[in-house]
Amino acid sequence: MLAKLAHIDSRVIFAAFFIVVSLPLIFPLNLPLNVLGWTRQSYDELQKLAAGDLVIMTMQYSPALMADSHPTAVVMMKHLMQKNVRVILMGDTPDGARWATLFAKEWEGKGKTYGVDIVDLGFLPGYETGLAAFVRDIPKTMPRDARGNDVGSLPIMKGIKTVTDVKLFIGHESGSGRNYVRQVSPYKIPVVIGCMTADAYELEPFLQAKQIQGLIVGLRGGAEYEKLLGAPGAGLAGNDSQNAGHLLVIAFVILGNIGYLAERRNKARQGGE
Amino acid sequence: MKQLPLRLGIAICGLILLDHFLLINLLRNLSKEILDYAAIVTAFAMGLGFVSLSIRHYKAIKARREGWLYSTILVMGLLSFPVATFLFGGLRGRLGMWIYDNIYGSINATFYSIQMFYVCSGSYRVFRVKSTQAVVLGIAAMLVVFGRTPALEGLWAGFPNLADWLWKVPGGGAQRGIVIGTGVGTMAAGVRYLLGIERSSTQ
Amino acid sequence: MIQGRLMQTFTFLLTLVLVVYNMQRYRKRDVPYIRRLEPIEQINVSVRSAAELKRPVVMHVGSGALTTQDAVQTMAGLAVTAYVAELSARYGADLRVPVIRPDVFPSAIIATRKGYEAAGKLTEFDPLKTVLFMSGDFMAAHMQILSIIQEEKAYVAILMGSFTGDTNLMGEGTKVGGADAITISGLARITHVAFFVVLTDFALIGEELLVAGAYLSKDRASLGSIVAQDWMKVIAVVLLVAGGIMATFSSASSLISLLSS
Numbered sequence: 070m071l072a073k074l075a076h077i078d079s080r081v082i083f084a085a086f087f088i089v090v091s092l093p094l095i096f097p098l099n100l101p102l103n104v105l106g107w108t109r110q111s112y113d114e115l116q117k118l119a120a121g122d123l124v125i126m127t128m129q130y131s132p133a134l135m136a137d138s139h140p141t142a143v144v145m146m147k148h149l150m151q152k153n154v155r156v157i158l159m160g161d162t163p164d165g166a167r168w169a170t171l172f173a174k175e176w177e178g179k180g181k182t183y184g185v186d187i188v189d190l191g192f193l194p195g196y197e198t199g200l201a202a203f204v205r206d207i208p209k210t211m212p213r214d215a216r217g218n219d220v221g222s223l224p225i226m227k228g229i230k231t232v233t234d235v236k237l238f239i240g241h242e243s244g245s246g247r248n249y250v251r252q253v254s255p256y257k258i259p260v261v262i263g264c265m266t267a268d269a270y271e272l273e274p275f276l277q278a279k280q281i282q283g284l285i286v287g288l289r290g291g292a293e294y295e296k297l298l299g300a301p302g303a304g305l306a307g308n309d310s311q312n313a314g315h316l317l318v319i320a321f322v323i324l325g326n327i328g329y330l331a332e333r334r335n336k337a338r339q340g341g342e
Numbered sequence: 343m344k345q346l347p348l349r350l351g352i353a354i355c356g357l358i359l360l361d362h363f364l365l366i367n368l369l370r371n372l373s374k375e376i377l378d379y380a381a382i383v384t385a386f387a388m389g390l391g392f393v394s395l396s397i398r399h400y401k402a403i404k405a406r407r408e409g410w411l412y413s414t415i416l417v418m419g420l421l422s423f424p425v426a427t428f429l430f431g432g433l434r435g436r437l438g439m440w441i442y443d444n445i446y447g448s449i450n451a452t453f454y455s456i457q458m459f460y461v462c463s464g465s466y467r468v469f470r471v472k473s474t475q476a477v478v479l480g481i482a483a484m485l486v487v488f489g490r491t492p493a494l495e496g497l498w499a500g501f502p503n504l505a506d507w508l509w510k511v512p513g514g515g516a517q518r519g520i521v522i523g524t525g526v527g528t529m530a531a532g533v534r535y536l537l538g539i540e541r542s543s544t545q
Numbered sequence: 546m547i548q549g550r551l552m553q554t555f556t557f558l559l560t561l562v563l564v565v566y567n568m569q570r571y572r573k574r575d576v577p578y579i580r581r582l583e584p585i586e587q588i589n590v591s592v593r594s595a596a597e598l599k600r601p602v603v604m605h606v607g608s609g610a611l612t613t614q615d616a617v618q619t620m621a622g623l624a625v626t627a628y629v630a631e632l633s634a635r636y637g638a639d640l641r642v643p644v645i646r647p648d649v650f651p652s653a654i655i656a657t658r659k660g661y662e663a664a665g666k667l668t669e670f671d672p673l674k675t676v677l678f679m680s681g682d683f684m685a686a687h688m689q690i691l692s693i694i695q696e697e698k699a700y701v702a703i704l705m706g707s708f709t710g711d712t713n714l715m716g717e718g719t720k721v722g723g724a725d726a727i728t729i730s731g732l733a734r735i736t737h738v739a740f741f742v743v744l745t746d747f748a749l750i751g752e753e754l755l756v757a758g759a760y761l762s763k764d765r766a767s768l769g770s771i772v773a774q775d776w777m778k779v780i781a782v783v784l785l786v787a788g789g790i791m792a793t794f795s796s797a798s799s800l801i802s803l804l805s806s
Contacts, residue, residue, distance in 0.1 A: 075470075079721045082466060083459045090458070100493045103502065132447035133454030133684055134710075167442065170434075196613065198377055215434075244709050267710070267736045270509055270517065289490070308492070314458065315491040319484060321466040326480075329470045363554045364546060380612055388647035391678035398673060453684035457710070460717035467720065468743045479743070517735050520751040522781050524733045527752030529560045530774040531617045534759065539568070539767055 074328025093309035111283030128165035140291030140304035191215030571769030600700035609707025622706025624758030630660020705731035716744025
């Protein structure tokens with residue numbers, strides 16, 4: 070009987086996972102959440118900014134990676150807008166540019182002035198090569214914003230030539246976080262990266278080496294940031310789901326091993342007979 | 343003559359490589375031009391892929407092969423976005439953006455979330471105590487998962503620190519070893535391609 | 546010289562010199578000892594079995610492009626593609642080479658064609674039937690590839706190249722939904738290689754993938770370049786140990802400044 074636990078149909082696993090992960094989204098569990106040092110470091114870096122400071126925020130993630138990265142981008146944007154920091158939004162992938170447009174529209178609707186408080190530069194083509202050119206000469210690389218305006222005519226872009234003219238560079242990566250380390254960090258301006266969970270330990274050595282000043286990891290990082298800012302959102306909501314999913318994985322692994330050991334014992338008994 | 347494309351490729355790659363190390367304006371401008379051409383060639387390759395995809399699915403529809411209805415939906419999807427954007431407001435027009443946000447974005451996110459089911463079934467299938475190595479792997483993996491589950495911190499507050507230690511010290515050490523090997527391998531492989539020794543994907 | 550790239554230049558030139566030296570050295574000597582790479586050896590066995598059982602072989606080089614830092618992994622995957630194509634043509638196996646990136650598509654056609662040519666079966670090569678452009682979109686393409694593997698009950702799925710978030714999907718997707726394909730994988734991306742190692746039956750880790758092309762060619766000069774890689778690793782280990790000793794007893798900052806100059 071116990072041996073059957075070693076061969077649970079994958080459809081049963083999928084159904085159980087669906088139920089366990091969806092329920093906390095409908096009935097929040099408000100599970101406890103400790104804030105990790107990385108997120109606190111990133112939060113402190115943004116806290117250093119003053120009203121009127123200029124920041125670049127770029128996004129790479131696609132809708133597929135929205136669950137992991139978008140809560141972080143949303144809460145950081147909220148933090149920047151609360152502090153009346155001016156933000157240059159852009160995407161270093163076509164999908165990322167879409168989030169820049171959505172953020173610009175959202176905050177324009179909430180009272181921010183486009184071209185003064187925020188600007189959407191759109192898609193920066195060329196990936197790392199494009200980023201290398203961008204940090205060296207911003208107006209030349211992106212002469213027009215996403216709405217077709219000449220960047221030179223926008224008050225927010227006045228006097229901006231290179232990346233050293235901004236106070237902070239924020240990149241929401243989806244696999245190419247090293248581009249920011251290679252191309253932006255040498256200019257000695259603070260860099261904060263919002264990364265996918267899988268890339269956290271690839272980028273962590275750069276945090277230790279002080280090549281980047283902050284790292285916010287995945288959905289959990291976004292949830293922690295929301296907790297620090299006191300602005301609950303999709304991150305904290307997703308945190309409960311993620312917890313429940315982890316617990317289910319642990320449960321299935323334990324059940325699988327119980328089944329496996331029972332099966333092995335039965336085979337040994339049959340062999341002995 | 344047969345060697346000309348290979349030699350041209352090697353020369354161009356050499357130029358771009360030199361641009362990475364030397365600060366010469368002529369080289370920089372030349373390198374930028376070449377990278378622009380590479381982007382144009384990639385766009386042509388997209389056209390080639392479009393043609394291949396269309397022909398394959400058109401043949402499936404014409405022959406009414408199994409799944410031809412899905413091929414019809416694919417071809418309709420393939421054509422609808424360019425038609426919608428060309429006729430109604432361009433790439434950033436209302437219809438184009440509506441299709442992107444409500445169809446592409448939603449489907450993309452849905453497909454990616456399918457992975458989570460595979461994580462669960464994969465963990466169930468793989469973490470079995472079949473050998474000493476498997477036991478060590480399983481225990482380490484479970485401890486890391488415990489450390490990433492705040493709900494379990496009530497059991498023992500040390501789980502997050504243990505998970506961190508496991509990932510940074512033994513895991514990090516192994517990872518950095520692989521990264522060094524991969525880095526060296528990438529350089530050597532790059533040199534092999536630059537010298538034209540490995541040519542399996544070129545004429 | 547661009548500031549901050551002196552050491553990079555030196556390292557590249559050293560690699561170049563060592564590779565050329567070892568290639569010349571082994572042209573005239575016995576083939577250097579390269580340990581057996583079990584996943585590569587399994588490819589031959591699996592493709593032959595697939596042909597006998599009349600089940601398809603799927604060879605996938607991942608979602609990397611030829612214009613990014615992962616290009617080397619994709620090209621290593623293409624080298625394996627040529628080998629798999631040769632075996633498939635020789636044994637009469639039904640080969641599918643799904644491709645995601647448009648810039649990889651023409652190279653995949655060339656690699657597959659070369660394989661058929663090496664087996665003397667060029668007339669049997671139909672690019673439209675064998676090399677399948679799936680879609681430029683990552684997830685859509687992988688769903689199509691999994692549907693080929695699951696619905697057509699592929700016998701073996703060879704996943705070697707540049708994979709990112711698709712490692713989990715491909716590693717587990719080839720085992721559920723009616724499929725039970727043998728999976729042979731290879732990846733040099735550290736963030737995702739662990740998924741392939743646990744989920745697939747055979748896995749090449751890190752630089753093992755990058756030497757696949759040279760290993761398969763059995764060409765002395767190419768194998769000599771693998772020896773050069775090992776010499777570079779020895780130098781890296783010496784620097785690591787030196788740095789560790791310096792950091793333990795005094796300070797490694799002088800070594801760090803030298804290496805980052």
